[in-house]
Amino acid sequence: MRPGAGEVPAATDGPGAGGQDGDGLDGEGAAERGSGPGLTVRGLTVRFGATVAVDAVDLDLLPGGILALLGASGSGKSSLLRGIAGLEPLAAGRVRWDGVDVTAVPVHKRGFGVMFQDGQLFPHRDVGGNVAYGLPALGGRGRARRVAELLDLVGLAGFERRAITSLSGGQAQRVALARALAPQPRLLLLDEPLSALDRALREHLVGVLRSTLRATGTTAIYVTHDQDEAFAVADRIAMLRDGAIVQLDSPERLWHAPADAGVAAFLGYAPLLGEQDAAALGWPDPIPPEHVLAVAPGGLIARPADQGDDSADAGPAGAILAIGEQIDHRGYVTVEVELPSRTRAEAQASHRVAGETAYVRLVAGRCVAVPRVAQPR
Ligand SMILES: Nc1ncnc2c1ncn2[C@@H]1O[C@H](COP(=O)(O)OP(=O)(O)OP(=O)(O)O)[C@@H](O)[C@H]1O
Numbered sequence: 143m144r145p146g147a148g149e150v151p152a153a154t155d156g157p158g159a160g161g162q163d164g165d166g167l168d169g170e171g172a173a174e175r176g177s178g179p180g181l182t183v184r185g186l187t188v189r190f191g192a193t194v195a196v197d198a199v200d201l202d203l204l205p206g207g208i209l210a211l212l213g214a215s216g217s218g219k220s221s222l223l224r225g226i227a228g229l230e231p232l233a234a235g236r237v238r239w240d241g242v243d244v245t246a247v248p249v250h251k252r253g254f255g256v257m258f259q260d261g262q263l264f265p266h267r268d269v270g271g272n273v274a275y276g277l278p279a280l281g282g283r284g285r286a287r288r289v290a291e292l293l294d295l296v297g298l299a300g301f302e303r304r305a306i307t308s309l310s311g312g313q314a315q316r317v318a319l320a321r322a323l324a325p326q327p328r329l330l331l332l333d334e335p336l337s338a339l340d341r342a343l344r345e346h347l348v349g350v351l352r353s354t355l356r357a358t359g360t361t362a363i364y365v366t367h368d369q370d371e372a373f374a375v376a377d378r379i380a381m382l383r384d385g386a387i388v389q390l391d392s393p394e395r396l397w398h399a400p401a402d403a404g405v406a407a408f409l410g411y412a413p414l415l416g417e418q419d420a421a422a423l424g425w426p427d428p429i430p431p432e433h434v435l436a437v438a439p440g441g442l443i444a445r446p447a448d449q450g451d452d453s454a455d456a457g458p459a460g461a462i463l464a465i466g467e468q469i470d471h472r473g474y475v476t477v478e479v480e481l482p483s484r485t486r487a488e489a490q491a492s493h494r495v496a497g498e499t500a501y502v503r504l505v506a507g508r509c510v511a512v513p514r515v516a517q518p519r
Pocket residue numbers: 190193194195213214215216217218219220221222367
């Protein structure tokens with residue numbers, strides 16, 4: 143990450159927050175208190191009829207920062223991105239860049255680039271023609287050199303003369319990325335750019351995206367519902383729920399300190415144990431009121447009941463629990479267990495467990511107490 147890249151906490155209240163109130167939307171307002179360098183969003187609200195898709199969101203992103211918007215389907219990620227881009231009318235709120243209000247500036251004059259799931263390449267132009275489309279007026283040679291540089295950056299050196307129709311889905315998205323980067327947008331907005339691709343390709347291209355954005359120092363907002371993508375690409379992640387940001391943190395902090403049970407569950411923590419189950423599994427600390435114990439993958443483990451307690455060197459004592467279905471995975475088995483509260487959970491085992499019960503215990507370093515529900519910030 144470049145020095146200084148990242149996001150800063152939103153000011154508690156920004157000028158113009160909470161209303162599009164006709165206060166001189168000429169797009170060239172002077173820098174105002176609470177709006178620093180880079181992107182400042184205050185009170186951004188998007189409505190579709192009675193649906194509030196984005197609910198008064200505040201957001202700051204410093205130049206060079208890469209922010210992922212992560213959340214379940216319908217949480218408002220795309221609407222927030224489109225609102226920032228100017229592609230969706232705002233019911234309220236302000237968008238500023240370097241302190242200058244761009245709320246009323248047309249999309250194509252904001253200096254922002256947008257990349258969508260389907261790339262939206264021009265089929266009648268070749269690869270080079272697509273990438274060159276967004277380049278500012280450069281001489282023929284300069285233009286060709288820049289196209290070559292960009293194609294090299296996304297791993298498609300020499301593809302200039304290829305027809306768009308001859309590209310694979312992954313190649314097409316790489317061309318779309320090169321085209322989006324060509325005009326050097328001051329902010330690149332990416333809306334699920336990899337979601338139409340298969341898993342293996344996504345995993346590869348996430349690396350291409352990450353290195354390309356960092357190598358070019360591009361300031362970016364990346365919408366995804368895929369946790370791995372968000373963690374791999376971004377240096378800050380905003381978790382959205384019901385149109386509001388429930389947590390905005392570094393990937394590491396988001397993982398180690400989810401704001402609440404909903405965030406933890408979305409990130410893959412399971413089960414979320416109440417006091418009774420945690421205590422029955424030997425969890426040594428009290429669970430604070432209105433909290434649950436969120437268990438990360440690999441944090442609940444099962445072994446044959448007759449092999450007994452191995453907790454002396456491994457953490458909390460466990461319990462003998464009834465087991466159900468067992469499913470094989472690469473390198474481990476998930477074993478369905480019945481918790482003392484009668485709810486079911488999945489424990490991990492190194493091998494299939496014989497019999498009707500297993501010895502099940504928690505792994506101390508893989509459990510975290512989180513509030514049941516956090517208030518949106
Ligand atoms: N054009 C539209 N007309 C009406 N309602 C819409 C429109 N676009 C989005 N919505 C609604 O706004 C809310 C937020 O949708 P949005 O697409 O922003 O969520 P998302 O988090 O990006 O979801 P997904 O991951 O499924 O794309 C949802 O309730 C959705 O149904």
